[in-house]
Amino acid sequence: MVSALYGAVESGLIYAIMALGVYISFRLLDFPDLTVDGSFVTGGAVTSVMIVGGVDPFTATLAGAISGFFAGCITGILHTKGNINPLLSGILMMIALYSINLRIMGQPNIPLLNENTLFTTISGWWEAMNLEAIFMAPFNWLGIADFAPRSFYTLMSLLVVIIIVKKLMDFFLRTEAGVTLRATGDNAKMVRSFSANTSLYIVIGMGISNMLVAFSGAMIVQHNGFADINLGVGMIIIGLASVIIGEVLFGKDKIVRMTLAVVLGAIIYRIIYSLALRVDFLEASDMKLITAIIVVVALVFPNWLGHSNAKSQYKKSKARATEKKGEIHLASTKSNS
Amino acid sequence: MLQLNQIHKTFYPNTPDERQALVDVNQQLDVGDFVTIIGSNGAGKSTLLNTLAGTIIPDEGDVWIDGNNVTGFPEQKRARYIGRVFQDPMSGTAPGMTIEENMMISLGRTKRRSLFRGVSKQLRERFQEHLSTLEIGLEDRLNTKVGLLSGGERQALSLLMATFTEPKILLLDEHTAALDPSKEELILKLTRELVEKHNLTTVMVTHQMEQAIDFGNRLWMMDEGKIIFEANGADKDRLTVADLLQNFQDIRGKKMASDRALLAK
Numbered sequence: 001m002v003s004a005l006y007g008a009v010e011s012g013l014i015y016a017i018m019a020l021g022v023y024i025s026f027r028l029l030d031f032p033d034l035t036v037d038g039s040f041v042t043g044g045a046v047t048s049v050m051i052v053g054g055v056d057p058f059t060a061t062l063a064g065a066i067s068g069f070f071a072g073c074i075t076g077i078l079h080t081k082g083n084i085n086p087l088l089s090g091i092l093m094m095i096a097l098y099s100i101n102l103r104i105m106g107q108p109n110i111p112l113l114n115e116n117t118l119f120t121t122i123s124g125w126w127e128a129m130n131l132e133a134i135f136m137a138p139f140n141w142l143g144i145a146d147f148a149p150r151s152f153y154t155l156m157s158l159l160v161v162i163i164i165v166k167k168l169m170d171f172f173l174r175t176e177a178g179v180t181l182r183a184t185g186d187n188a189k190m191v192r193s194f195s196a197n198t199s200l201y202i203v204i205g206m207g208i209s210n211m212l213v214a215f216s217g218a219m220i221v222q223h224n225g226f227a228d229i230n231l232g233v234g235m236i237i238i239g240l241a242s243v244i245i246g247e248v249l250f251g252k253d254k255i256v257r258m259t260l261a262v263v264l265g266a267i268i269y270r271i272i273y274s275l276a277l278r279v280d281f282l283e284a285s286d287m288k289l290i291t292a293i294i295v296v297v298a299l300v301f302p303n304w305l306g307h308s309n310a311k312s313q314y315k316k317s318k319a320r321a322t323e324k325k326g327e328i329h330l331a332s333t334k335s336n337s
Numbered sequence: 338m339l340q341l342n343q344i345h346k347t348f349y350p351n352t353p354d355e356r357q358a359l360v361d362v363n364q365q366l367d368v369g370d371f372v373t374i375i376g377s378n379g380a381g382k383s384t385l386l387n388t389l390a391g392t393i394i395p396d397e398g399d400v401w402i403d404g405n406n407v408t409g410f411p412e413q414k415r416a417r418y419i420g421r422v423f424q425d426p427m428s429g430t431a432p433g434m435t436i437e438e439n440m441m442i443s444l445g446r447t448k449r450r451s452l453f454r455g456v457s458k459q460l461r462e463r464f465q466e467h468l469s470t471l472e473i474g475l476e477d478r479l480n481t482k483v484g485l486l487s488g489g490e491r492q493a494l495s496l497l498m499a500t501f502t503e504p505k506i507l508l509l510d511e512h513t514a515a516l517d518p519s520k521e522e523l524i525l526k527l528t529r530e531l532v533e534k535h536n537l538t539t540v541m542v543t544h545q546m547e548q549a550i551d552f553g554n555r556l557w558m559m560d561e562g563k564i565i566f567e568a569n570g571a572d573k574d575r576l577t578v579a580d581l582l583q584n585f586q587d588i589r590g591k592k593m594a595s596d597r598a599l600l601a602k
Contacts, residue, residue: 176450179438186431194446195416
């Protein structure tokens with residue numbers, strides 16, 4: 001149970017990078033981007049092929065992320081230059097990427113078990129510095145060694161990665177270019193009237209969004225130990241679920257707070273996922289259905305909550321009004337008598 | 338500063354819906370000129386303004402701004418020279434972003450947007466200084482989302498954002514038409530102040546003849562895509578609403594179709 005939770009947090013941290021990408025397209029650019037299903041795999045495919053080919057895993061991961069950047073740019077160009085509806089340009093790109101990913105991989109599945117990945121490299125450093133024992137010490141001291149994760153290096157290194165990604169994003173989204181990118185999704189007409197090329201911002205924004213998605217895919221294949229052509233199916237919904245859960249539970253106006261909310265949303269999604277898997281009558285294959293239900297609940301529940309609040313307030317105000325009437329009535333009868 | 342050479346624009350050419358929106362418009366504005374444009378609906382006021390802004394490219398003729406032929410420039414490229422305030426107060430600002438962030442976007446109108454610079458302390462002080470000239474307390478609300486402001490406040494902010502970076506041309510498209518009378522007065526007062534302060538060359542479209550007479554040193558009256566009457570300097574100062582109506586009748590041989598209350602207020 002405990003190790004399953006740590007596992008959920010680990011993969012949550014990796015999926016958080018993808019969710020941040022989805023946040024850029026879905027929320028900031030107001031562009032529901034289905035490229036994600038394809039570009040997630042593209043990142044994983046490029047990285048795993050390069051790793052199998054003996055390339056250093058850091059370079060391979062970077063290359064995977066960059067491949068996603070180009071995929072996203074193409075979706076953006078389809079929409080801005082080709083005047084194709086955003087949803088359709090994403091679907092087109094997703095379908096195209098399926099074939100492209102198969103071409104890159106050469107086969108539907110690439111095992112990475114005995115390869116030199118990011119995680120094996122980091123684990124090597126970790127052992128060299130003997131950090132595992134240092135992190136383990138407090139658990140041993142408190143006598144709760146059973147509650148410690150099997151190893152700290154994945155968790156800690158992922159934590160560092162996600163903090164770096166989040167900080168970079170926070171910084172970028174508050175620069176002049178970043179603010180303009182956010183405004184493009186908010187009021188494109190206004191942005192154009194202040195001499196910004198909205199098409200360019202959409203293309204670059206989609207590139208950055210899918211770069212994060214592909215980066216996440218590149219990490220996942222190394223974490224899982226294999227790349228699979230169907231890895232990305234339903235990825236956009238997982239991203240949306242993370243963004244929405246984060247917004248509902250932790251969301252605030254400030255961009256720094258929003259990126260944090262998205263990261264936490266992704267982790268919580270993975271925890272819900274792993275808990276759902278432990279329920280006996282559910283199978284792993286039911287997960288897509290559960291994801292869809294989570295998104296629907298997360299989308300509907302806040303509305304429903306707001307509505308019922310408004311309703312109860314209406315009832316209260318009505319009750320108050322009748323009370324007042326009653327008093328007036330009482331008063332009038334008194335004066336009569 | 339601004340030159341319009343033989344501008345023609347026809348909508349839906351060679352169809353039954355063909356409509357000549359602009360016919361042979363030749364005009365020139367000097368630095369600091371303030372022209373008001375009046376005319377009934379469909380007279381071509383908005384088409385003319387959009388031709389200046391670059392949202393409509395004319396079929397024939399050139400637009401020159403500050404010695405540059407900008408005829409083929411797309412909207413965003415032309416915006417380097419142009420500040421705009423729209424009729425709808427919601428159009429000129431980004432509702433989901435703070436006042437400070439909106440100001441930062443307007444700052445980027447004249448130069449390349451930086452990938453590394455955010456809002457600095459100096460910049461914030463500069464924003465506050467400009468916002469305080471509006472005298473509606475926005476300077477203390479830099480981190481408020483613009484979507485939370487009232488229509489009048491948003492339009493005042495739009496006006497400030499369009500002017501404080503000193504565009505070559507300021508375009509005002511019936512920018513008070515959607516506001517209630519008290520807010521309208523505020524925006525008109527601010528328009529006068531800001532245009533004077535930055536000595537802006539301004540083109541203002543309006544539905545109200547009184548406004549058109551009150552503001553600026555030049556006036557164009559449009560009908561059926563043509564500028565049928567203009568008054569400059571001292572001539573314009575002597576104009577009255579009655580004169581305008583009479584002129585229109587004399588020139589066109591018909592009464593001005595008042596689609597909205599042209600004499601309102």
